[in-house]
Amino acid sequence: MKVKALVERAFGREALRVKAPGARGRFGLRSTASYARNPLRWLRTLRDEYGDIVEAEMLGRKWFVVSHPDDIEKVLVKHAKVMNRDAYIHILQRTLGLGLLTSEGELWKRQRKLMAQAFTPRRIQSYAETMSAVTDRGVHWAEGSVIDLHAEMSRVTMEVVAAVLFGAGIGAEEVRVVSEAMEVVNGFYANSLEAILEVPEWVPTPRNRELSVAVKRIDAVLYDIIAERRRSGAKHDDLLGTLLAAVDDDGSAMTDQQLRDEAITLFLAGHETTALTLGYTLMLLGKYPEVEQRLKAELDSVLGGRLPTADDTRALPYTRQVLEEAMRLYPPAWTTGRESREPIELRGFTIPAGSQILTSQWVVHRDPRFFPDPEAFDPDRFEKGRAKQLPKYAYFPFGGGPRVCIGNHFAMMEAILILAIVMQRHHFELLPDQPLDLAPSVTLRPAKGVRAVVKHRPGRPRVAEAAE
Numbered sequence: 001m002k003v004k005a006l007v008e009r010a011f012g013r014e015a016l017r018v019k020a021p022g023a024r025g026r027f028g029l030r031s032t033a034s035y036a037r038n039p040l041r042w043l044r045t046l047r048d049e050y051g052d053i054v055e056a057e058m059l060g061r062k063w064f065v066v067s068h069p070d071d072i073e074k075v076l077v078k079h080a081k082v083m084n085r086d087a088y089i090h091i092l093q094r095t096l097g098l099g100l101l102t103s104e105g106e107l108w109k110r111q112r113k114l115m116a117q118a119f120t121p122r123r124i125q126s127y128a129e130t131m132s133a134v135t136d137r138g139v140h141w142a143e144g145s146v147i148d149l150h151a152e153m154s155r156v157t158m159e160v161v162a163a164v165l166f167g168a169g170i171g172a173e174e175v176r177v178v179s180e181a182m183e184v185v186n187g188f189y190a191n192s193l194e195a196i197l198e199v200p201e202w203v204p205t206p207r208n209r210e211l212s213v214a215v216k217r218i219d220a221v222l223y224d225i226i227a228e229r230r231r232s233g234a235k236h237d238d239l240l241g242t243l244l245a246a247v248d249d250d251g252s253a254m255t256d257q258q259l260r261d262e263a264i265t266l267f268l269a270g271h272e273t274t275a276l277t278l279g280y281t282l283m284l285l286g287k288y289p290e291v292e293q294r295l296k297a298e299l300d301s302v303l304g305g306r307l308p309t310a311d312d313t314r315a316l317p318y319t320r321q322v323l324e325e326a327m328r329l330y331p332p333a334w335t336t337g338r339e340s341r342e343p344i345e346l347r348g349f350t351i352p353a354g355s356q357i358l359t360s361q362w363v364v365h366r367d368p369r370f371f372p373d374p375e376a377f378d379p380d381r382f383e384k385g386r387a388k389q390l391p392k393y394a395y396f397p398f399g400g401g402p403r404v405c406i407g408n409h410f411a412m413m414e415a416i417l418i419l420a421i422v423m424q425r426h427h428f429e430l431l432p433d434q435p436l437d438l439a440p441s442v443t444l445r446p447a448k449g450v451r452a453v454v455k456h457r458p459g460r461p462r463v464a465e466a467a468e
């Protein structure tokens with residue numbers, strides 16, 4: 001004990017810490033380079049070489065890569081009280097301000113409570129009709145045309161989220177302006193050096209300037225809609241209407257700035273992730289005809305060609321499993337990070353305060369200890385009963401703990417509805433020679449999209465078209 005105290009006094013607490021295994025190097029240069037080259041491969045190699053907890057120095061910070069479900073549960077749930085989001089939050093704040101995804105502490109707690117009022121099961125169900133109607137109008141590709149599955153799903157989910165958020169309060173032209181600006185925002189976070197190196201906003205690089213212009217365009221649309229709502233005082237049944245009416249325990253409501261931050265957060269967090277899920281699902285269905293056949297058999301027997309409703313989503317278990325399995329293989333959120341404010345212990349190793357803790361859905365979802373034959377697309381893994389045997393955090397596409405995705409059930413309902421409508425009417429023939437090149441940034445995007453030829457299923461018109 002005395003020796004320990006002496007060592008601590010002479011060399012600091014760090015000298016006594018039980019360190020986790022990991023690649024040691026000068027200033028983390030090697031780790032940073034490996035991460036920059038191919039973060040997906042690097043994270044899996046770390047787990048294979050060093051185990052379930054790995055310590056690495058990167059970008060001047062101490063990182064811990066945590067890859068066992070039991071430890072992930074500890075980070076996200078048990079120790080949630082001493083965790084902040086990871087350092088990337090600061091660069092996201094440039095666009096999202098202090099919305100739910102990017103706030104901390106008391107502000108986050110208050111906002112989560114207010115936002116929860118828009119995500120109750122009853123409210124989510126009420127969005128289904130809009131989701132189905134917008135999708136019905138939005139998916140009409142000519143027979144034989146070549147489309148990029150991801151770009152198309154991104155367009156549809158953007159239209160859906162805009163309609164659910166703003167109802168009739170947003171016109172087609174405004175959706176176009178916001179969609180274009182969102183693409184700039186997505187591109188900035190997906191592959192700009194400015195985002196990776198956290199270059200401050202005031203540095204006048206072309207990407208920085210482009211981002212500022214895009215955010216201003218989105219802001220102009222959002223503030224206009226908010227002002228119009230306040231002016232008219234009319235009640236609206238959409239998501240923004242719920243947020244405008246939401247009040248705290250002390251009776252206070254959100255300011256315009258908070259409403260703007262939350263609306264842009266829902267746009268960004270809500271459309272890209274769902275679009276990726278659907279895009280990868282369509283790609284996988286193109287590669288696994290037997291899964292496509294089973295999916296279509298379920299859709300035909302439950303829906304018989306009509307538009308799906310919220311109630312139908314409970315009667316489509318295989319459709320849900322297909323989406324769940326696609327998110328296992330290609331989790332749109334491929335990492336969930338935290339920064340610990342206090343030291344914590346995991347597997348006997350000490351993780352000091354201020355460390356970045358990285359859990360990766362990409363790594364854990366492909367771990368053969370939990371998913372035998374992990375590269376195979378097998379929706380039966382998520383059959384009722386079978387999925388329950390998994391450790392809780394072996395599968396966590398929506399994160400977990402108090403900061404679990406607030407849009408989890410919204411997203412699953414939306415994805416089931418869109419997939420049901422799209423697959424009742426089409427088959428997609430993937431173009432040959434398209435190796436999937438993944439571009440992991442905030443989300444896991446396909447670097448060059450996925451192109452496919454559209455084939456119509458006979459006798460399945462759009463409902464909107466049938467009524468025209």
Ligand code: HEM
Pocket residue numbers: 076100101102112265266269270271273274277331332333336337397398399400401402403404405406407408410411
């Ligand atoms: C397949 C679709 C989606 C996936 C995979 C996904 C995934 C995630 C993940 C992993 C987190 C972080 C959780 C954590 O740090 O523990 C998150 C947070 C969040 N998501 Fe989603 N999400 C999806 C769809 C949506 C939708 C549709 C919305 C809104 C309409 C949404 C809104 C949010 C918000 C606001 C947060 C921040 C929650 C907080 O910090 O309190 N997400 N999501």
